[in-house]
Amino acid sequence: MQMSQTEQTAEQRQRRGKIEVSPQAIGTIAGRAVSECYGVVGIAGKRLRNGAAELLPAERYHQGIEVQFSNEQIIIDLYVVLEYGLRISEIAHNIMGNVKFAVEKMLGVPVVQVNVNVQGLRVSAPDAR
Numbered sequence: 001m002q003m004s005q006t007e008q009t010a011e012q013r014q015r016r017g018k019i020e021v022s023p024q025a026i027g028t029i030a031g032r033a034v035s036e037c038y039g040v041v042g043i044a045g046k047r048l049r050n051g052a053a054e055l056l057p058a059e060r061y062h063q064g065i066e067v068q069f070s071n072e073q074i075i076i077d078l079y080v081v082l083e084y085g086l087r088i089s090e091i092a093h094n095i096m097g098n099v100k101f102a103v104e105k106m107l108g109v110p111v112v113q114v115n116v117n118v119q120g121l122r123v124s125a126p127d128a129r
Contacts, residue, residue, distance in 0.1 A: 021107060023067035030076050030114075031061030033102035039091040041081040044119040053081050053120035073112040074103060084121040092116040 031043055035058070043064040044053040056064050066077040076099060082091055096114040103111050 023069075024062045026067045026074065026076070026103060026107070027062035027065035029103050029106055030065050030067070030078065030099045031058070033098040034078060034080060034095055035061075037091065037094050037098055039083045039086040040095065041083055041122045044079045044081045046079050046117075048119065053079075055081055070112070073110050074107075075113040075115070076103070076111060077115045077117065079117045079119050081120045081122055082118055084123040088118060092118070 034040055034043060042055040043061045044055055045064055046066070048054075064079040068075040068077075078095065078099065080095065082088060095116050099114045100111045103109070
């Protein structure tokens with residue numbers, strides 16, 4: 001009995017076992033990629049607190065990142081605070097590219113969407129720039 005390549009591949013995968021990566025681990029990868037982007041102040045919580053965005057410490061980045069799986073593809077929603085005075089669209093496109101590259105490189109699974117939600121802007125002191 002011969003099997004098609006697709007069936008053989010699926011059967012071979014089942015024999016070896018399976019690999020599961022938690023959404024929190026994917027969030028950590030995405031959070032690290034976001035934090036390396038120019039113009040990003042930090043990852044924020046999904047909800048505003050008293051009308052202001054709450055910056056999250058690195059160990060809680062997963063609270064500002066939502067990961068969804070759809071047909072073996074990944075969709076990531078990010079909540080960020082950006083530096084005031086910079087072009088938001090450029091920073092957002094940079095974030096999208098970095099997150100997509102980092103997650104696909106580490107997992108080998110396609111990322112179909114990276115949605116950037118800007119929760120706030122931070123104005124730095126003039127001498128801090």
